[in-house]
Amino acid sequence: MSVDKDEFKELLRQKGLKVTTQRVRVLEVLSNSPDIHLTAEEIYELIKVDFPEIGLATVYRTIQLLLELDLIDRINLDDGFVRYEISNHDENSKKHHHHHLICVKCSKVLSFEDDLLDELEKRIMDHISFKVLDHEVKLYGLCKDCSAKEKD
Amino acid sequence: MSVDKDEFKELLRQKGLKVTTQRVRVLEVLSNSPDIHLTAEEIYELIKVDFPEIGLATVYRTIQLLLELDLIDRINLDDGFVRYEISNHDENSKKHHHHHLICVKCSKVLSFEDDLLDELEKRIMDHISFKVLDHEVKLYGLCKDCSAKEKD
DNA sequence: TTTGAGTTGTTAATGTTTTTCAATAAAAAT
DNA sequence: ATTTTTATTGAAAAACATTAACAACTCAAA
Numbered sequence: 001m002s003v004d005k006d007e008f009k010e011l012l013r014q015k016g017l018k019v020t021t022q023r024v025r026v027l028e029v030l031s032n033s034p035d036i037h038l039t040a041e042e043i044y045e046l047i048k049v050d051f052p053e054i055g056l057a058t059v060y061r062t063i064q065l066l067l068e069l070d071l072i073d074r075i076n077l078d079d080g081f082v083r084y085e086i087s088n089h090d091e092n093s094k095k096h097h098h099h100h101l102i103c104v105k106c107s108k109v110l111s112f113e114d115d116l117l118d119e120l121e122k123r124i125m126d127h128i129s130f131k132v133l134d135h136e137v138k139l140y141g142l143c144k145d146c147s148a149k150e151k152d
Numbered sequence: 153m154s155v156d157k158d159e160f161k162e163l164l165r166q167k168g169l170k171v172t173t174q175r176v177r178v179l180e181v182l183s184n185s186p187d188i189h190l191t192a193e194e195i196y197e198l199i200k201v202d203f204p205e206i207g208l209a210t211v212y213r214t215i216q217l218l219l220e221l222d223l224i225d226r227i228n229l230d231d232g233f234v235r236y237e238i239s240n241h242d243e244n245s246k247k248h249h250h251h252h253l254i255c256v257k258c259s260k261v262l263s264f265e266d267d268l269l270d271e272l273e274k275r276i277m278d279h280i281s282f283k284v285l286d287h288e289v290k291l292y293g294l295c296k297d298c299s300a301k302e303k304d
Numbered sequence: 305t306t307t308g309a310g311t312t313g314t315t316a317a318t319g320t321t322t323t324t325c326a327a328t329a330a331a332a333a334t
Numbered sequence: 335a336t337t338t339t340t341a342t343t344g345a346a347a348a349a350c351a352t353t354a355a356c357a358a359c360t361c362a363a364a
Binding site for chain 2: 074076078082099101103104110112114116117119120121123124127128129130131132133134135136137138139140141142143144147
């Protein structure tokens with residue numbers, strides 16, 4: 001599960017950081033859009049609806065902060081925008097990764113959970129001496145809809 | 153194996169494109185540095201040594217072309233630079249992917265061949281209807297040297 | 305309250321990549 | 335060979351996302 005608003009406020013206080021409306025709003029927008037992969041600009045526009053005085057630089061700064069606190073994940077689809085989504089941890093605070101399936105036709109992004117990568121990580125640690133800490137997997141292809149349209 | 157100079161020239165002619173020194177040089181630089189992951193700027197500087205009249209815009213344009221022809225691969229290490237390396241195909245022109253191991257301490261990049269992803273791709277096609285065409289795997293961790301230094 | 309450090313919004317700066325456009329070079333036609 | 339056609343080039347400007355600078359502000363502790 002992802003962090004809720006009160007946990008976030010508490011976390012800020014613990015770190016000696018100030019609880020501001022701007023910071024809470026950025027987390028809220030990302031929490032309310034799981035698996036949506038928002039750009040900084042999109043987060044900015046969504047917050048501006050109810051809070052027009054927010055600045056874009058603050059959104060960027062808060063994104064950096066949330067990344068450092070490991071509350072959000074960065075996704076780069078190589079379309080010129082870096083995107084962000086709320087991060088998921090289980091009750092033991094172990095991070096649950098999901099892979100991204102990117103449709104090369106319509107650019108839709110789907111997520112897929114799988115622990116197969118654990119096996120790959122083990123294999124790498126054995127074969128070459130590299131201690132794997134984290135991974136990122138992107139699969140490119142055709143989504144259900146575009147795959148159907150292809151057959152003509 | 154990667155494409156050689158003459159195959160590249162022939163490929164350009166087939167596509168109705170012109171064979172220019174600039175295009176050949178960009179391919180050469182990348183062919184001569186397998187697994188080095190050069191940035192556009194680095195490619196530009198390397199070519200300038202023997203061919204000072206080349207322009208940076210041409211390097212970017214040629215990179216685009218080589219990507220479209222599937223002769224090079226793009227690697228984004230999220231350090232602000234997009235990098236490129238010569239692509240490998242076997243005799244059946246099937247692309248052989250390798251994964252990238254990125255050391256979070258010294259930023260060294262290692263490559264690792266593994267076909268385990270084929271299994272993951274099959275699993276995805278079965279579970280959700282998504283036709284996987286290509287994949288990209290990045291593993292973050294500690295390389296041998298940095299892992300040794302860590303133990304203190 | 306008052307105080308002080310941290311945070312903010314605005315604006316300018318940064319750095320990579322793309323576009324524009326006249327000049328040039330490659331391939332085709334003569 | 336020479337001319338013609340067309341793509342390609344280099345230089346400079348533009349575009350773009352992201353970061354930095356700085357004065358104004360706001361949170362939280364005294």
